[in-house]
Amino acid sequence: MKPVPELKPVLELENASFAYRGRTDPVVADIALPVESGQSLALVGESGAGKTTLLRMLLGLARPTSGAVRFDGDELRPRDREQMTRFRRDVQCVFQDPYSSLDPRRRVGGIVAEPLRSLGIDTRRTAGPKVAAALERVGLPADAAERYPHEFSGGQRQRIAIARATVCEPRVLLADEPVSALDVTTRVKVVELLGELKREHGLTLVMVSHDLSVVASLCERTAVLERGRVVEQGPTAQVLGAPAHPYTARLVASVPRLPTAAGPG
Amino acid sequence: MNILELHDLTIRTTDGRTLVDGLSLALAPGERLGLIGESGSGKSLTSLAVLGLLPAGMTASGRVVLAGAPITGASERELTGVRGRDAAIVFQEPLTALDPLMRVGRQIAGPLGRRRGLKGTALRQAVTAALEQVRLPDPERVARAFPHEISGGQRQRVALAMALACEPKLLIADEPTTALDVTVQAELLTLLDTLVRERDMALLFVSHDLAVVAKIADRVLVMRNGRAVETGEVREIVGAPREEYTRELVNSARRLESALDLRSGR
Numbered sequence: 001m002k003p004v005p006e007l008k009p010v011l012e013l014e015n016a017s018f019a020y021r022g023r024t025d026p027v028v029a030d031i032a033l034p035v036e037s038g039q040s041l042a043l044v045g046e047s048g049a050g051k052t053t054l055l056r057m058l059l060g061l062a063r064p065t066s067g068a069v070r071f072d073g074d075e076l077r078p079r080d081r082e083q084m085t086r087f088r089r090d091v092q093c094v095f096q097d098p099y100s101s102l103d104p105r106r107r108v109g110g111i112v113a114e115p116l117r118s119l120g121i122d123t124r125r126t127a128g129p130k131v132a133a134a135l136e137r138v139g140l141p142a143d144a145a146e147r148y149p150h151e152f153s154g155g156q157r158q159r160i161a162i163a164r165a166t167v168c169e170p171r172v173l174l175a176d177e178p179v180s181a182l183d184v185t186t187r188v189k190v191v192e193l194l195g196e197l198k199r200e201h202g203l204t205l206v207m208v209s210h211d212l213s214v215v216a217s218l219c220e221r222t223a224v225l226e227r228g229r230v231v232e233q234g235p236t237a238q239v240l241g242a243p244a245h246p247y248t249a250r251l252v253a254s255v256p257r258l259p260t261a262a263g264p265g
Numbered sequence: 266m267n268i269l270e271l272h273d274l275t276i277r278t279t280d281g282r283t284l285v286d287g288l289s290l291a292l293a294p295g296e297r298l299g300l301i302g303e304s305g306s307g308k309s310l311t312s313l314a315v316l317g318l319l320p321a322g323m324t325a326s327g328r329v330v331l332a333g334a335p336i337t338g339a340s341e342r343e344l345t346g347v348r349g350r351d352a353a354i355v356f357q358e359p360l361t362a363l364d365p366l367m368r369v370g371r372q373i374a375g376p377l378g379r380r381r382g383l384k385g386t387a388l389r390q391a392v393t394a395a396l397e398q399v400r401l402p403d404p405e406r407v408a409r410a411f412p413h414e415i416s417g418g419q420r421q422r423v424a425l426a427m428a429l430a431c432e433p434k435l436l437i438a439d440e441p442t443t444a445l446d447v448t449v450q451a452e453l454l455t456l457l458d459t460l461v462r463e464r465d466m467a468l469l470f471v472s473h474d475l476a477v478v479a480k481i482a483d484r485v486l487v488m489r490n491g492r493a494v495e496t497g498e499v500r501e502i503v504g505a506p507r508e509e510y511t512r513e514l515v516n517s518a519r520r521l522e523s524a525l526d527l528r529s530g531r
Contacts, residue, residue, distance in 0.1 A: 154304070183303035183473065184303070188520050210447060213525050255447055258503050258522060259500055
């Protein structure tokens with residue numbers, strides 16, 4: 001069952017623009033993009049189109065030069081500690097490279113418990129059961145907590161990163177190319193895992209991906225960026241199935257496809 | 266005569282790990298072979314061994330024969346004579362293949378001058394021609410640019426122009442489109458297809474992506490953990506894989522792809 005979309009988006013970019021200091025030309029301009037609960041959103045476009053900048057604004061890591069980021073309807077204020085604590089609890093993130101996003105000197109249990117400790121939800125002593133549950137959720141054995149990141153493969157490390165991001169049961173998971181560093185057989189499994197987290201834990205994804213098949217597998221909505229502007233957004237089936245913008249059409253047509261068994265593909 | 270033959274190629278590290286294990290393959294002139302596998306399968310090492318470019322600390326045994334000449338056991342001087350002329354290589358990341366401090370034109374002029382003995386105006390014209398061949402618009406401007414001043418797709422075209430400068434009989438392409446955006450990838454694959462056909466080159470295309478390989482290669486060799494799993498026509502391998510591992514690869518790729526069909530069908 002999909003939760004009924006709320007009236008207020010969980011996260012929203014409201015006519016947001018971002019320019020680097022000292023530059024007048026914005027990286028992204030006039031972005032109006034709501035993220036509604038249960039409606040996972042994909043951001044697609046070429047490198048340099050501004051996908052990651054949007055994600056950074058949604059994470060509160062970059063402040064829009066004009067416009068606003070809204071969380072549950074309120075403007076995000078990085079200095080409001082009470083709001084930021086609620087925000088961090090509800091909005092977590094996963095990055096592309098599972099090798100550089102985990103501290104190599106810490107055991108997996110400590111890594112996964114980090115959000116619980118930094119948000120003041122649990123201490124080291126009381127975090128155990130939640131860490132075990134998070135590891136189980138992502139399909140890792142319980143004894144993984146005692147081991148170090150280097151003992152795991154790329155796919156398993158990405159599972160660890162997902163366990164860390166979901167340990168405090170957030171509502172939104174922001175993911176920047178979460179599966180593109182993985183081999184295809186592993187990629188399928190991590191996509192399945194993310195799908196499960198959506199279904200069973202009501203997680204809403206906001207995902208940057210250049211892989212349209214991953215987008216189509218996981219996201220109800222898609223926004224297409226070209227040179228810092230959203231050129232098209234809507235239900236994924238519509239955007240990718242019947243693109244309205246010529247750039248989207250070119251993007252979809254460029255995806256290499258396997259030849260069909262029947263004949264020329 | 267085959268342009269490339271590998272007989273029982275085995276690549277080991279000095280501490281005794283075997284990374285490629287008894288690989289044999291043959292490539293006829295004009296033939297296109299895709300080498301496919303996941304990370305750690307040994308596909309890139311195999312392609313490096315063809316030109317005697319294995320990193321320090323790795324040794325190759327078995328035989329590599331390129332255009333009739335043995336590569337394994339050849340001296341560095343003999344290898345220099347072979348590289349670029351019999352076979353040339355294009356890598357995944359054009360930024361690492363290009364010297365960041367040298368204008369693009371000079372980098373292409375290097376092999377052209379050495380191999381063909383060109384100088385002055387003739388050399389400049391040959392550089393422009395090489396850039397035109399890879400369909401770079403405004404080749405004079407690109408020749409004057411530094412690598413960071415042009416886009417990723419343009420850089421890969423420059424790397425391709427360098428590889429083709431000495432008219433090799435075999436082009437080795439190691440994940441040449443993996444770092445590129447999907448629209449740029451599509452353009453580069455079309456270009457590669459045209460160039461290989463026009464020049465009647467053989468192609469060894471290394472990739473993790475079955476769909477990309479299927480677009481460009483006739484035959485495919487699936488590798489896993491340094492060994493050949495199976496080989497055959499692309500359509501056969503994709504349509505009816507015989508080995509369990511190949512089936513897993515194809516099924517994974519199809520499963521992801523099918524998401525696109527469901528959506529567009531509505």
